[in-house]
Amino acid sequence: MKDYIIVGLGLSGASLAYRLEKTGKSFLVFDDNSQEASxxxxxxxNPVILKRFTLAWKADIQMPKAVAFYSEMEELLGKEFLSPLEIYRRFSSVEEQNNWFEAADKPKLAPYLDTDLVSTVNPNVPGNHSFGKVLNTKRIDPRNLLESYAAHLLENDLLKEESFKHEDLVLSEEGVEYKGIKAKNIIFCEGFGLLNNPYFKYLPLRGNKGEYIIIKAPGLDLEVGVKSSVFIFPAGEDLYAVGATYSNTDKTPGPTESARQELVTKLKDLITVDFEVVHQVAGLRPSTIDRRPLVGRHPEHKNLYCCNGFGSRGILLAPMISEELLDLIEHEKDLDPETNISRFTKKWFNAS
Ligand SMILES: Cc1cc2nc3c(=O)[nH]c(=O)nc-3n(C[C@H](O)[C@H](O)[C@H](O)COP(=O)(O)OP(=O)(O)OC[C@H]3O[C@@H](n4cnc5c(N)ncnc54)[C@H](O)[C@@H]3O)c2cc1C
Known part of the structure; x- marks a missing residue:
């Protein structure tokens, strides 16, 4: 009997699997590459919401935890995924500049907002107003991290690259059984794929599609990230990622022409050099109606758990939320009521 089955190897499933591995628990992960968000x-x-200059929910707590967590994963896998990346916010008005200073006065935001504004970051990225630097930010390369971790799990027979069929899951008092594999608990980390999960699809997962274009711009020479109406950051060898879009209506998985055009138009307003779009990617963010994660135990089946709803903040949320969920399962420690799926049980479960 295994301790856990995990369904999904995005940021959610990978964070849980890594924590289980670290504490010597036995587990098996299923992933079918059906979702691409992570x-x-x-x-x-980046703990700061750069549209409004506010702190993302609990981001001051999540940030140090996430840095430590991904550094440990780097050590385990013998690869580097974390890198410092300077991010600048281009202001579009004096009012925005003033809002930045106001925000920088707040104790929780002060460590992240530099009050020494700069007039330029690169001659090819002009601005009528100044630029504010976001301090203490980092970037991880999520694709590299997840592909390396998947390879590590495969090597150790801990990952099956196949679709999990919910209809083949058998529940019992002692745990669950799936195609002859018995486990004490199963955690579903399916991202937007949760909508196909008969046990948890009652939860109000809304989904928000995001797309990036990758451009080649040999004359740009930009070494920092810049946020304006769109965000641009360097990806090496004259390549830059530009995005992301947000759509609550389009729930199709692939890249779209309309997103490409939206990003190209916004980019032309940001940089002055020629560029070519060489690639485009898309994913569905597992966003929720109250912008909080969906974590916890199934209201009727005690061995079934859900770890989802990370929206647009999975990188910072996954390390904290995976820890909290395992604390619930292993030590019966209460979940944060703001993330616990029990907040939807009465209204949503009975109605579904
Ligand atoms: C364009 C874009 C940019 C983003 N940028 C950022 C950013 O800079 N910072 C940040 O914090 N967040 C960002 N996000 C949000 C972040 O990606 C998500 O919060 C996070 O990836 C969600 O992780 P997840 O593991 O819950 O879901 P997912 O990444 O969707 O993973 C779910 C996994 O489950 C698997 N799966 C589903 N159903 C099954 C099944 N039946 N059987 C087997 N496997 C299954 C899928 O294949 C997938 O691997 C961005 C999202 C997008 C789309």
């Missing part, structure tokens, strides 16, 4: 993510560990 792999196409920009990978920013």
């Amino acid at each position: 792999k196409v993510a920009g990978g920013f560990m």
